Amino acid sequence: MKKRMHPRHLILGLLMLALLLALALPAPAQAQGEDFTWMLLTVTNESQFDYTLYLYGGTNYTLVVPPKTTTQFFVDKGWYAYSQVACNLTTNGTFDFTSTHYTINVPICGAPPSKSWNASLYYDTATDIRPIRIKIRNKTRLPIELYVRTLTEHHFMTFDPLETQELLLDNQDETYAYSYVACGELRSGYLLPRRGIPFDLECSGSNK
Numbered sequence: 001m002k003k004r005m006h007p008r009h010l011i012l013g014l015l016m017l018a019l020l021l022a023l024a025l026p027a028p029a030q031a032q033g034e035d036f037t038w039m040l041l042t043v044t045n046e047s048q049f050d051y052t053l054y055l056y057g058g059t060n061y062t063l064v065v066p067p068k069t070t071t072q073f074f075v076d077k078g079w080y081a082y083s084q085v086a087c088n089l090t091t092n093g094t095f096d097f098t099s100t101h102y103t104i105n106v107p108i109c110g111a112p113p114s115k116s117w118n119a120s121l122y123y124d125t126a127t128d129i130r131p132i133r134i135k136i137r138n139k140t141r142l143p144i145e146l147y148v149r150t151l152t153e154h155h156f157m158t159f160d161p162l163e164t165q166e167l168l169l170d171n172q173d174e175t176y177a178y179s180y181v182a183c184g185e186l187r188s189g190y191l192l193p194r195r196g197i198p199f200d201l202e203c204s205g206s207n208k
Contacts, residue, residue, distance in 0.1 A: 036077075036100065037076060037077055038074045038075060038076055038077060039074075039075055039076075039077050039097050039098075039099060039100050039101055039102060040072060040073075040074060040075075040100065040101045040102075041063075041072065041073045041074075041075045041097070041101075041102050041103075041104070042070065042071075042072050042101070042102070042103045042104070043063065043065045043070065043071050043072075043073070043103075043104045043105075043106070044065075044069075044070045044103070044104070044105050044106065045065040045066065045067055045068065045069055045070070045071075045106040046068065046105070046106060046107050046108050046111075047067060047086065047087055047106050047107065047108055047109050048067050048068075048108070048109065049067060049086070049087055049088055049109065050064055050065065050066055050067065050085075051064070051065045051084070051085070051086050051106045051125070052064050052065075052084065052085040053065075053082060053083075053084050053104070054082060054083040054084070055075070055080040055081075055082050055095070056080060056081045056082070056083075057076070057078050057079060057080040057081065058076055058078050059075075059076045061073070061075060065106070075097055076097075077097055077098050077099075078097060078098065079094060079095070079096055079097070079098070080094065080095045080097055081093075081094055082094065082095055084125065084129075086106050086109075086125040086129045087106075087109035087110075087125075087129055087131050087168075089129045089131065089170055091125075091128045091129055093128065095123075096120075099120075099121055101121065102121050102122075102123075103116070103121060103122045103123070104122075104123050104124075104125065105122070105123070105124045105125070106124075106125045107124065107125070107126050109131050109133065109168055110131050110132050110133030110168055110195075111126060112126060112195075113125075113126035113127045114126075130171055130172050130173065131168055131169060131170050131171065131172065132168075132169050132171075132172035132193045132195060133166055133167070133168050133169075133195075134166065134167055134169065134193045134194075134195075134197075134198070134199055135164060135165075135166055135198040135199070136157070136159075136164070136165050136166070136167055136198065136199045136200075136201065137163075137164045137198050137199070137200050137201065138159035138160070138161065138162055138163050138164070138201045139162070139200050139201060139202045140161065140162075140182050140183060140201065140202065140203055141161045141162065142161055142182065142183065143158065143159060143160055143161060144158075144159045144180050144181070144182055144201050145157070145158050145159075145180060145181070146158075146159065146178065146179075146180040146201060147178065147179050147180065148167065148169075148176050148177070148178045148191065149176065149177050149178075150174055150175075150176055150177070153169070153170050153171075153174075153176075155167060155169075159201065164198075169193055172193055172195070174193075175190050175191070175192050176190065176191045176192075176193065177189075177190055177191075178190070178191050178199075180201055182201060182202060182203045182204075183203035183204070185203070185204055187201075187202075187204070
């Protein structure tokens with residue numbers, strides 16, 4: 001003969017089952033957010049070159065972002081020493097990656113750095129890597145070979161008559177020596193590049 005379960009026992013059993021199920025379910029993500037050991041790093045590379053970031057900390061990373069793309073990475077929280085290559089130039093420093101997210105922007109090479117409303121969670125590579133793009137104009141009707149240099153940077157350029165070219169220099173704060181031959185004369189001097197101001201190759205006043 002089957003025994004009938006008392007309603008009170010049935011209710012108690014259902015309550016115990018519900019409690020066990022509740023304990024087995026994972027807590028909501030937002031309740032666990034403070035316990036996350038990683039952060040989200042977003043890198044936007046607007047330049048025409050690969051951007052490479054080497055991170056050295058509790059965990060080491062090598063992150064590469066192709067030109068004209070945005071990529072996101074999960075990185076362990078913490079402080080990191082870094083070496084970065086942007087616009088084919090390298091700088092070093094430290095990053096504070098102890099927040100839940102961080103953004104790195106790589107602008108077009110030669111562009112000024114952009115700003116963010118929250119500077120503690122944003123970095124623009126042009127803050128430290130400061131190339132400059134200048135326009136060079138051959139104002140003569142003869143071909144010209146130009147040499148622009150510092151102790152560590154060298155550029156050789158050939159211009160057709162009346163041709164204009166652009167040159168990307170590594171450091172907008174550097175003074176560059178230049179030399180070229182125009183109208184049978186050697187011309188030389190020093191160039192301090194300025195954004196938006198072209199550098200003109202000309203004959204001397206007596207040979208114009």
